[in-house]
Amino acid sequence: MNQGKKPAVELAGLSYTYEGSGIKALDGVNLKIEKGNKVAFMGDNGSGKSTLFLCLNGIHRPDSGEISIGGEKITYTRKGLLDVRKKVGIVFQEPDSQLFLASVYQEISFGIMNLGVEEQTARREVERVMEELDITPFRDRPAHALSGGQKKQVAIADILVMHPEVMILDEPAAALDVTHTEKVHRIVEDLTKRRITVLMATHDIDYAYRWADQIVLMKNGRILKEGTPEEVCSDEALLKAAGLVRPAVLRLYEKMAEKGFIELREKPPKSIEELEALIARG
Numbered sequence: 001m002n003q004g005k006k007p008a009v010e011l012a013g014l015s016y017t018y019e020g021s022g023i024k025a026l027d028g029v030n031l032k033i034e035k036g037n038k039v040a041f042m043g044d045n046g047s048g049k050s051t052l053f054l055c056l057n058g059i060h061r062p063d064s065g066e067i068s069i070g071g072e073k074i075t076y077t078r079k080g081l082l083d084v085r086k087k088v089g090i091v092f093q094e095p096d097s098q099l100f101l102a103s104v105y106q107e108i109s110f111g112i113m114n115l116g117v118e119e120q121t122a123r124r125e126v127e128r129v130m131e132e133l134d135i136t137p138f139r140d141r142p143a144h145a146l147s148g149g150q151k152k153q154v155a156i157a158d159i160l161v162m163h164p165e166v167m168i169l170d171e172p173a174a175a176l177d178v179t180h181t182e183k184v185h186r187i188v189e190d191l192t193k194r195r196i197t198v199l200m201a202t203h204d205i206d207y208a209y210r211w212a213d214q215i216v217l218m219k220n221g222r223i224l225k226e227g228t229p230e231e232v233c234s235d236e237a238l239l240k241a242a243g244l245v246r247p248a249v250l251r252l253y254e255k256m257a258e259k260g261f262i263e264l265r266e267k268p269p270k271s272i273e274e275l276e277a278l279i280a281r282g
């Protein structure tokens, strides 16, 4: 990390127990994320990913530990919580829990209007985001009557229009078909071009390996390991402990090298397309 640069997100000793459950959903989590990083959170169901996300934008208040966003500690006053919700936007796993207004246009306008942005500027921004995310064709339809993929696009626009510093996506491709999954992935790629720090929960190790700068592996409310995709994916036993297998492209690449079809490189391929290019070169 560069000297003097504040991490986009910093967690120190974060613990959280749901009232009455007795289970530590988060148990002493320490983590630093640099600005503009793409971070994949992985781990079994119930490992603590969603709880961590809910702590990050102040919905849950940790039992102990501290959270800093852009170098500023979250405080649990009215103003402190408003500040953190401006900085950290969450797109929930289930978009229905986020969408409740009469039309898509109203839905996307609601948050930004409530931030006190001047009306004309807000309207311009809503139009721009709708255009960018291909939402304009269904702008006047009720959000609850859209398909799952379209709802997901609206839920992302809802947050994006408010210009968060950190954007959290809880399994954004869950239950989407191939076309909508690709569309969501393209939108996510565009977010990072604007230096938004993106935190994403996913169960797709192939995507995480290809997309992320940093992978955080969680289990039972703790971080098993975090590091670059190469670091995390090199440890088969560790991945297994988190209920995962190594990315398919790595397994195939190593098998092909073992059989003498290709030579091992310093940088293994990230995707099937990169592996194909290696094979073509011989």
Ligand SMILES: Nc1ncnc2c1ncn2[C@@H]1O[C@H](COP(=O)(O)OP(=O)(O)OP(=O)(O)O)[C@@H](O)[C@H]1O
Binding pocket: 018, 019, 021, 023, 024, 025, 043, 044, 045, 046, 047, 048, 049, 050, 051, 052
């Ligand atoms: N509202 C709740 N009340 C009580 N316990 C909860 C609640 N929500 C989650 N938990 C528990 O907290 C732990 C962490 O759950 P969490 O939802 O954060 O996991 P997750 O990694 O996001 O899982 P998934 O991959 O299924 O989304 C689990 O043991 C879960 O049962």
